[in-house]
Amino acid sequence: MTKPIRKAVFPVAGLGTRFLPATKAMPKEMLTVVDRPVIQHVVDEAKAAGIEHFIFVTGRNKGVIEDHFDNQYELEHTLADRGKTKELEALLRDLPGAGQTSFTRQQAPLGLGHAVWCAREIVGDEPFALLLPDMLHLGARPCLADMRAAYDRHGGNLVAVYEVPQDQTHQYGIVGIEPERDGAYPITAMIEKPKAGTAPSNLAISGRYILQPRIFDLLAQQERGTGGEIQLTDAMIQLSREQAFFATRFDGQIHDCGSKIGFLMANVAYALAREELAGPFRAELEAMLAKG
Known part of the structure; x- marks a missing residue:
């Protein structure tokens, strides 16, 4: 019997140097896509997949992330006093429950693998989800929800994958797969930034x-x-030599908010996906483009 996925790890210790000076005093994960911080979009995805415990691997000057996922009593009281019920309900709806968040430090910038390792004592001896906050997944269904459904059928380890241009594969971690098996693809190879043509x-x-x-x-x-x-x-x-590894395909939009173009395109895509914004925003965009 497979153990359930209850916990998710979010590595948020990066410096965000590509967004200076905006990130001089504010974590890059708190930059907003429309009206929600990038990290909130990713936590929303995890919540929609049934995650119960949210583990943030932080670094220096990341305290605002912890504050974001905590109660803001003064703000909540002000909204209540002013009768802004809708705004107050939205704030409270986004908050994880008491005891559902944990924060641990990655004291040195030793890479993603080290950041994951820093969460070991909080995760414990159970499987977990890992979500990179820079990568926003916009689709009909949350990416992690589909992965969790595949995990419930297959167990083992999973990664989500998407198609990239063949001449750009050297920029990514690439997998080789077998034919689909009940919603997942057994992985036959895993290569980090393979040489062109390989x-x-x-x-x-x-x-x-x-x-x-x-x-x-x-x-x-x-x-x-x-x-x-x-x-x-x-x-x-190394793990794939010992245990089963599967891939699930994500067919929605993926926006790399670690790059300026990706971040800007994420704002456009998420605005167009919002029913109350799509019409007016599209009209403004078209008017701007028409002016050249």
Whole structure:
């Protein structure tokens, strides 16, 4: 019997140097896409998939993330006094319940694998979801919800994948797959940034994972790789030699909010996906483009 997925890890210790000076005093994860911080969009996805415990791996100057997921009594009282019931209900609806959030520090920038390893004591001996906050997934269904459904059928480890142009595969972590089996694809190969012309497919890992706790043991032994960092993909490749690994395909839109173009396009896409904004926003865009 597979253990259920109850916990999700969010690595939020990055410096956000590509967005300076905006990120000089504000974490990049708190930059807003329409009217919600990037990290809130990702937590929303996890909540929609039934995640019960949210684990944030933070760094220096990230206290505002912790504040965001806590009660703001003065603001709540002000909204209540002014009769802004709708706004108050929205704020409270977004809050995780008492005891549902944990925060741990990654004291040194040693890579994604190290950030995941920093959450080991909070995750414990159970499988967990890992969501990279930079990567926003916009689709008819939450990406992690589909992954969790596949996990319930297959167990093991999973990654979400999406198609990228064949001539860009060297920029991504790429997987090779077997034919679909009940909503998931057994993974036959996993390569981090393969050399041009050597990729087993054009399916890139999209920043969503379900991993077994064995990954922590492998990360503890992992030697530093590219850039002197502990690479998660290296540990996953080792794990795939011991345990089953599957892929689920995400067919919606993926926006890399770690890049300026990706962040700007995310704002456009999420605005157009909002019923109350889509019409007026589209008209403004078309008018702006018509002016050249």
